[in-house]
Amino acid sequence: MKDRFDKSTLKSATYCTFCPKMCRFACPAAEFSGDEAFVPSVKVGALWEYSRERGDFGVARYSFTGCFFCLECREYCYHEIDVPSLMAIGRSIVHAYQPYEKTIEIRKNIETSGNMFGDQLAWNDLSFSRVIEKEVVIFPGCHVLKYEKEMLEKAFAVLERSNVNFAGLPEEAVPACCGYPLHALGDIEGFKEHAAKVVQSLKTVATLVTLCPHCAYTFKNIYSSVGVKVPFEVLTHVEYLSQAIRFVPERILHDPFIYHDPCYLGRHMGLYSEARQLVWKAVDDVAEFLHSRGDADCCGAGGMVPYINESLADAVTEARLKDVDERYEIIAPCPHCRLRFRDKGRVALDIFDIFERAIR
Amino acid sequence: MIPESLKRELKSLLGDRASDHPAHLKAYSRDMWPFLLIKIQEGMNIPPPDFVVWPRTVEEVSVVLQKAADAGVPITPYGGGSGVCGGAVPEKGGIVVDLKLMRNIRMLDRESLLVEVECGYNGERFERYLQHRGLTLGHFPSSIYCSTVGGWVATRSAGQLSTLYGKIEDMVEAIEVVLPSGEVFSTRKKPRSASGPDFNQLFVGSEGVLGIITSTTLRLHNQPETRVFRGIKFKDVYAGIESIREIMQRGIKPSAVRLYDELDTLLVASDLGGEKGEKKEGFLKTLMMRAQRLALSYPSITRGLLNIVPGECLLILAFDGTSREVEWALGESLEICKEHEGVDQGEKPGIAWWKDRYKVSYNMSPVFYGGSFVDTIEVAGPWSVIPKLYDEIRKAVTRQAVILAHFSHAYPDGCSIYFTFAATGGSGEEKLKKYTDIWQAAMEACLSAGGSISHHHGVGRLKAPFVERELGGAYGILREIKKTLDPRGIMNPGVMGL
Numbered sequence: 001m002k003d004r005f006d007k008s009t010l011k012s013a014t015y016c017t018f019c020p021k022m023c024r025f026a027c028p029a030a031e032f033s034g035d036e037a038f039v040p041s042v043k044v045g046a047l048w049e050y051s052r053e054r055g056d057f058g059v060a061r062y063s064f065t066g067c068f069f070c071l072e073c074r075e076y077c078y079h080e081i082d083v084p085s086l087m088a089i090g091r092s093i094v095h096a097y098q099p100y101e102k103t104i105e106i107r108k109n110i111e112t113s114g115n116m117f118g119d120q121l122a123w124n125d126l127s128f129s130r131v132i133e134k135e136v137v138i139f140p141g142c143h144v145l146k147y148e149k150e151m152l153e154k155a156f157a158v159l160e161r162s163n164v165n166f167a168g169l170p171e172e173a174v175p176a177c178c179g180y181p182l183h184a185l186g187d188i189e190g191f192k193e194h195a196a197k198v199v200q201s202l203k204t205v206a207t208l209v210t211l212c213p214h215c216a217y218t219f220k221n222i223y224s225s226v227g228v229k230v231p232f233e234v235l236t237h238v239e240y241l242s243q244a245i246r247f248v249p250e251r252i253l254h255d256p257f258i259y260h261d262p263c264y265l266g267r268h269m270g271l272y273s274e275a276r277q278l279v280w281k282a283v284d285d286v287a288e289f290l291h292s293r294g295d296a297d298c299c300g301a302g303g304m305v306p307y308i309n310e311s312l313a314d315a316v317t318e319a320r321l322k323d324v325d326e327r328y329e330i331i332a333p334c335p336h337c338r339l340r341f342r343d344k345g346r347v348a349l350d351i352f353d354i355f356e357r358a359i360r
Numbered sequence: 361m362i363p364e365s366l367k368r369e370l371k372s373l374l375g376d377r378a379s380d381h382p383a384h385l386k387a388y389s390r391d392m393w394p395f396l397l398i399k400i401q402e403g404m405n406i407p408p409p410d411f412v413v414w415p416r417t418v419e420e421v422s423v424v425l426q427k428a429a430d431a432g433v434p435i436t437p438y439g440g441g442s443g444v445c446g447g448a449v450p451e452k453g454g455i456v457v458d459l460k461l462m463r464n465i466r467m468l469d470r471e472s473l474l475v476e477v478e479c480g481y482n483g484e485r486f487e488r489y490l491q492h493r494g495l496t497l498g499h500f501p502s503s504i505y506c507s508t509v510g511g512w513v514a515t516r517s518a519g520q521l522s523t524l525y526g527k528i529e530d531m532v533e534a535i536e537v538v539l540p541s542g543e544v545f546s547t548r549k550k551p552r553s554a555s556g557p558d559f560n561q562l563f564v565g566s567e568g569v570l571g572i573i574t575s576t577t578l579r580l581h582n583q584p585e586t587r588v589f590r591g592i593k594f595k596d597v598y599a600g601i602e603s604i605r606e607i608m609q610r611g612i613k614p615s616a617v618r619l620y621d622e623l624d625t626l627l628v629a630s631d632l633g634g635e636k637g638e639k640k641e642g643f644l645k646t647l648m649m650r651a652q653r654l655a656l657s658y659p660s661i662t663r664g665l666l667n668i669v670p671g672e673c674l675l676i677l678a679f680d681g682t683s684r685e686v687e688w689a690l691g692e693s694l695e696i697c698k699e700h701e702g703v704d705q706g707e708k709p710g711i712a713w714w715k716d717r718y719k720v721s722y723n724m725s726p727v728f729y730g731g732s733f734v735d736t737i738e739v740a741g742p743w744s745v746i747p748k749l750y751d752e753i754r755k756a757v758t759r760q761a762v763i764l765a766h767f768s769h770a771y772p773d774g775c776s777i778y779f780t781f782a783a784t785g786g787s788g789e790e791k792l793k794k795y796t797d798i799w800q801a802a803m804e805a806c807l808s809a810g811g812s813i814s815h816h817h818g819v820g821r822l823k824a825p826f827v828e829r830e831l832g833g834a835y836g837i838l839r840e841i842k843k844t845l846d847p848r849g850i851m852n853p854g855v856m857g858l
Binding site: 011015016017018019020021022023024026031034035037039045046052054056059060077078079291311 | 376381382383384386387388392397400401403414438440441442444458460461480482483484485488489492503505506718719721722724725726728729
């Protein structure tokens with residue numbers, strides 16, 4: 001077990017274990033459940049015990065469900081400890097001994113159908129009329145394909161109107177999923193195998209534009225951490241729209257909007273202003289959450305928590321929405337966030353939804 | 361031990377907000393008492409509670425206490441678990457009542473500047489809620505990120521701007537407490553009353569031994585128009601102490617007053633700017649990080665070596681108010697400091713301190729990573745006693761630990777001294793013995809010099825052996841109150857020696 005801890009990991013785990021819980025308020029799992037077992041220093045402490053060969057599997061298995069990989073804790077950590085990376089190690093221990101029930105099902109689904117849902121997720125039935133050049137490829141990701149085909153059509157409409165280079169999938173079938181669910185659930189080997197397949201199927205691509213920040217982060221950062229080289233450029237749709245689009249709205253929207261910072265877009269990739277600047281092209285006002293940008297609380301979707309600790313995910317989503325007036329439509333450039341908010345009865349929109357409304 | 365029937369009843373009442381999962385029992389076996397951190401460091405056993413509950417309402421707290429009292433099961437109230445004296449440690453097992461799901465704002469009265477808040481509200485989130493509305497509580501303990509409003513009240517806490525805004529006891533206008541019988545007791549909101557003793561103050565600082573504080577009404581402030589900072593350097597700590605005394609006795613009210621002694625100026629305040637400081641930080645990093653265990657193994661020699669380094673003491677002052685108010689207060693204060701040969705360092709050290717004001721709490725980890733341990737001792741005394749209190753505690757501890765201090769939370773009649781000590785040892789048992797010996801020596805020195813054993817961390821289990829000497833005759837009265845309110849002794853048994 002000790003071999004999972006290199007010098008740097010051990011130092012981070014020890015520092016976190018003996019910290020007086022300074023990031024507690026910033027951890028949505030700890031703060032909104034009230035559960036001390038989810039405080040970063042406590043759950044990392046459960047991992048640290050493994051470096052001393054005295055880990056308690058029952059304690060660890062439960063505690064490690066309480067991390068959204070949102071990185072908000074690091075905003076308040078002078079030692080800049082990366083708790084999601086430590087929790088990924090923790091979950092790999094769980095996977096090695098007694099995987100979370102959902103992991104087995106998700107692994108099987110990804111192996112058989114290329115996505116975590118086990119559905120035949122396709123986008124070829126969608127109506128998009130123009131493939132200008134096969135240079136820029138849109139990678140919608142499994143959540144958009146499963147839940148938001150309508151938004152995808154709107155995205156194509158906006159891109160088409162903006163004379164953008166984009167394409168469908170390469171000729172070879174591409175899995176709908178980047179593999180994030182496997183990595184987040186600790187199935188590192190399964191993830192590695194899947195990542196290699198995805199890269200192989202995208203080998204002709206020059207630039208991949210993801211509609212999901214989880215996918216972008218996974219391609220940009222996690223693939224290389226398991227030794228899978230990504231031979232193409234990866235951009236979030238926020239980056240791509242900022243760099244490549246000259247979007248001109250037909251009208252400015254006056255509806256009440258509020259902007260939510262997705263964790264992977266914001267804290268993980270530092271994209272705060274870019275999304276806002278895009279939104280401002282089409283709306284005359286957008287409100288901010290009390291906790292926004294680096295302080296934005298997770299929506300409750302990260303780290304696959306909805307699949308391994310549903311009640312915790314619900315508590316965090318409800319807390320995020322608690323003080324938000326129902327008249328607001330929430331702009332969240334992440335399909336995971338939107339799904340959580342819609343599940344709680346709120347209207348949640350992507351930037352493409354906003355743009356499409358502004359040209360309708 | 362808790363009867364299985366009671367567990368079933370509580371699970372039936374609270375659902376998944378009642379648990380005996382091993383992860384919960386382990387997580388709630390400790391707070392941030394360094395004695396227990398040494399045990400964790402050394403892989404030693406810490407007795408867990410038998411059960412954990414998370415009530416959402418005062419009614420649920422009431423039912424839990426009634427049932428626990430009927431069964432004679434110990435109760436440990438739990439907020440943020442950030443206390444450093446073992447006040448939230450369920451040493452005798454029983455039920456931990458975690459209050460963090462009680463986090464509603466019940467009332468905000470902007471006209472009277474009052475807020476009624478439930479006890480589980482996190483400190484930082486609470487202050488942000490207020491600041492978003494142009495208000496502030498003015499309470500900034502260094503634990504604000506991890507502590508709760510209820511914990512502040514239960515431990516009689518103080519914040520870093522307490523010299524102006526007061527301590528938590530000054531902020532409490534009313535309080536709601538569930539007594540051990542399950543009865544809900546609350547005081548009325550009023551700015552002051554001459555109708556007998558103040559029952560708010562019976563529960564402020566009661567550390568969970570008399571009941572569970574479920575909500576409190578706190579006095580607020582509008583956010584200050586401006587806040588200015590100043591750093592002043594003195595040739596020694598005594599000149600700085602005299603300056604603070606004169607500032608306070610002239611009727612000036614800085615929001616923050618922090619005077620670092622020579623070693624604290626080297627170690628901590630050197631982060632706060634100035635070329636000299638940066639140079640010394642390099643030296644100290646080498647000493648304290650790379651040779652930490654060696655330095656801490658021979659604390660007297662380390663102290664002797666550090667004494668060779670020419671020392672200076674840094675005073676940080678902050679002033680809140682209107683521009684005119686702070687201009688006057690700053691000018692007067694600088695005049696006083698100049699009379700004591702204080703040298704104005706400008707605003708930079710103070711701004712840097714404010715920016716990193718909670719940073720000191722993160723310094724525990726590297727010491728434990730190095731195999732050593734660290735703790736803090738916060739005492740108080742009148743000005744006539746302060747120099748002696750400072751000298752005697754340092755003398756008592758230096759044989760076993762490296763110790764440094766700063767002076768803060770100033771009043772016209774005295775102030776607090778906040779010592780930090782770090783030490784090391786061989787086996788776990790040796791470390792625990794050394795830790796206990798250091799505290800014994802420090803508390804004896806404090807009481808002999810005429811100081812108070814706690815300014816704002818409370819008593820907990822750590823200082824329980826000394827609290828009777830601190831309170832004198834009042835301790836007997838406290839014991840009788842405890843017997844009356846909690847005849848079965850279920851509330852936080854052992855804390856404060858009760």
